Amino acid sequence: MSPRLFGWAPVAVLGLLASSCGGRSPFWDAPASNATSYGMSGGVALVDDADHRVVILTAMGTEGQLQRTNFTIGHNVASVTTSAAGDRLFILTSGDPPGTPNGDPPALTTITLAADLTPSPTSYPMTVALPNLALDPLGDWAVAYAGSTPTEGFVQNPNELVFFDLTSKAAPVARNFQSFGGSPVRLTFTPKLALPGGAKRLLIIETGIDITMADLDDAITTMPPEITLRLSGANATQVSPAAVTVDSFDPTSPADARVALRANGDRDVFTFTFAASPAGSLNPFVPVPNLTDVGGVPSDIAFVHTDAGLRLAALVPQTSSAVLVDPDSNATTQVALPAGYSNLSLVTNVVSEMTTTAGTDVAMLWNANGSSSGVALWALGSTVGQPYFSVEVLGVSQAIQTVEDVPSQSTTAPSLKVLEATSSNRFFVLDLSQRTVAPLNTNGPATIVIASDGGRLWAFAQGGTDLAEVTIPSLNPILLKTSLPIANLYDVQAVQPLPSGTAPPPRALIAIHNTGAMAATVFNATNPAAAPPTLIPALLLEGR
Amino acid sequence: MKTHAFLAIAAVAAWASPSFAADPAPGTPAPVPAAKPTSTPPAPLPLPAAPAAAKAPSAGSPLEDSGVVVEPAPSPRAPAYGVWTPAATPARTGREDAPPRDASMAVSHEAPLQAMWRVEAGFRANFVTDPGYNPFSTKDYFGQFALAASRTVFVAGPFSFAPGLSWDYGRSSATARGDGSSLDVHRLLVPLEGRVQFGRWGYALVRVAPGVAVEDAEVDDPASPTPLTKSRWLFAGDLSAGYAFPIVAHTGASASSPGFWVQADGGYGFVATQRLELTQNGSSATASADLGDLALRGGFFRISVAVGF
Secondary structure: OOHHHHHHHHHHHHHHHHHOOOEOOHHHHOOHHHOEEEEEOOEEEEEEHHHOEEEEEEEEOOOOEEEEEEEEOOOOEEEEEEOOOOOEEEEEEOOOOOOOOOOOOOEEEEEEEOOOOOEEEEEEEOOOOOOEEEEOOOOOEEEEEOOOOOOOOOOOOOOEEEEEEOOOOOOOEEEEOOOOOOOOOEEEEOOOEEEOOEEEOEEEEEOOOEEEEEEOOOOOOOOOOOEEEEOEOOOOOEOOEEEEEEEOOOOOOHHHOEEEEEEOOOOEEEEEEEEEOOOOOOOOEEEEEEEEEOOOOOOEEEEEEEOOEEEEEEEEHHHOEEEEEOOOOOOEEEEEOOOOEEEEEEOOOOOHHHOOOOOOOEEEEEEEOOOOOOEEEEEOOOOOOOHHHHEEEEOOOOOEEEEEEEOOOOOOOOOEEEEEEOOOOEEEEEEOOOOEEEEEEOOOOOEEEEOOOOOEEEEEOOOOOEEEEEEOOOOOEEEEEOOOOOOEEEEEEOEOOOOOOOOOOOEEEEEEEOOOOOEEEEEEOOOOOOOOOEEEOOOOOOOO | OHHHHHHHHHHHHHHHHHHHHOOOOOOOOOOOOOOOOOOOOOOOOOOOOOHHHHHOOOOOOHHHHOOOOOOOOOOOOOOOOOOOOOOOOOOOOOOOOOOOOOHHHHHHHHOOOOOOEEEEEEEEEEEOOOHHHHHHOOEOEEEEEEEEEEEOOEEEOOEEEEEEEEEEEEEEEEEEOOEEEEEEEEEEEOOEEEEEEOHHHOEEEEEEEEEEEEEEEEEEOOOOOOOEEEEEEEEEEEEEEEEEEEEEOOOOOOOOOOEEEEEEEEEEEEEOOEEEEEEEOOOOOOOEEEEEEEOOOEEEEEEEEEEEO
């Protein structure tokens, strides 16, 4: 062997060293605690953007075990949301920047939980990255849009919307909507409306200066041209939409095909009825607007049934009143309220005994600007004669910020609501059927989680280790602790270990901890004190 | 690990460069006169002193076979560095009839690189591209300290065979998704080494080394009361080839005088695949992290210094 060969040894060694410089996938360097969690009906989704995956945690019975199922998602998560029923997760991804070699395209990925809680993915590739997603409450549609603060791409068209037909795996369709200077800010999916030309669903698009109505049923096929309604106030001032409400009591009645709108800082409410279009129009209907001054800036509006017929109820906190607007004649009726309530929701099916006239509604009023009249019930069956007798104030002495329904444990309408006070370590459980308001005090700010089976609610200190179960209907608090700070808490259905139907589905309480590579503490939700919880660390520490 | 790699490069460079200097280009006069330069291996730097070796009989060496008589330089040049001293060339005395004291003596003197006990220590760089290694290192590289001992048990001309025992140990640590992680690996191998000697230039080697390895993987997750660990014995093996070069050979003054070597070999290292399901205390199935399969295998090179006696 010639010693010359020795000279090649350093070269070979350096070559081998150079070959060892290959690094690992970048996700190993990204802390897993950056992942975000989302509750579903039968599990918890951990969206791990760094690893381009979502991990579905499914509780196995009541034994404190979690099953982890990984699904690959696109790059750069833009938004994540769940369906109203909690059985479907939507992950909108922006993909890699243009020019990235082998870059990932924008996409919408959905994870659907079957009845046995088996998750399955569906992916809808997109051609344009959009950061926001609006979901149809009926589960048929999803629409991606740029929104008011688009962040993706060098040049964007904020009036381009991408429609996803969630009932199929059809490719999404991008549509460009006409603009008069505005861009979509908020999207509303209507139920079926009895419109001229047939019952249809509409997509109502609010921009900063107008609203647009589009035929949702034909969104990915032969959508006719959209109709844009430019808005102006009483003095021809431009107004900005704040919220839309739809009269959807009877989808077969043309009388209930109405839309109303309130505007930011404007005293007027806009109501729209639908008339038949002139012959030759591409759209068989045309909205007919009406403008009504309600005497102040309304904070909430809703269509209600009163003893005088269908009305648009508008709450005007600055005058501590509500105004009932006849959508046909624009006639108004002012009803004085004990406080300037900001929000209302219909509770007719729960407190039907308050309805003095058949077919009329009862509304719950809340979020008052005063501290002595937190919640009131407003019976709309006596608005003509002595409307001031129609309001009943319940014993909540604090202003209420949010109202959440407690699902009914039976087939009856849910009568319990959880009221969270604006600023205090206290929340209330309101029983509408009994007119009772039970206060529950906490030692600090608490986050409330309501079990979807209506059997209990949970209060926990975000970032703390204290939590408590409050059983329903006894409202008996059971104090618990975790060993790690709680980031989020989810009461979910667990996988049934027994043959289906032999026992109620087990439920698990999953406390998510942003500690290490994410961790979870799993309780038996229906009997959390019966056995010690199970701590499962390193949820996202998995190799591939 | 970077430090190890740098040292490895430095060591190899320092070792290899003099070999160029000692190897004159064709047509360049050798520093030491040679009777037949065209058929004689390039003369190394002269030994500072080799009187005993000069008196020793020579039998079977390539020089002798070719009938070449090499005389020591009349005024030996001191080596540039004390460490780099090429193997002594047994000088011919013309006493062909002097019998060896015994066989091993003959080997020691005439082929002093063949039959010996040998202990080596060095550094082994493994190149692991398996994704299962990613939680434990930011690079596809795993360094180990290497220790081995062998004994020549068979000699036939320039060929010899030396079995032995080796132990390699290395540790790699990194962070995995924010958690501290480490991997300790011990290899216990039985190297079976075949050698071909090239006179005073040392010998080439081919090594097959079956054995076992134990991998200790650990992840320290702050949410876990105890580290998540797994330890397992696995089948392991190496296949490599390389070269051993004498830096200080037997002087010939004594049969038991040590020789020093620098050695480099490279090849493929294998450890059986295992599933890295780390658990708390190695027993709880609840707290676990499935890091996937780990196959700690791939090319490697090793640089060692050895002493033979």
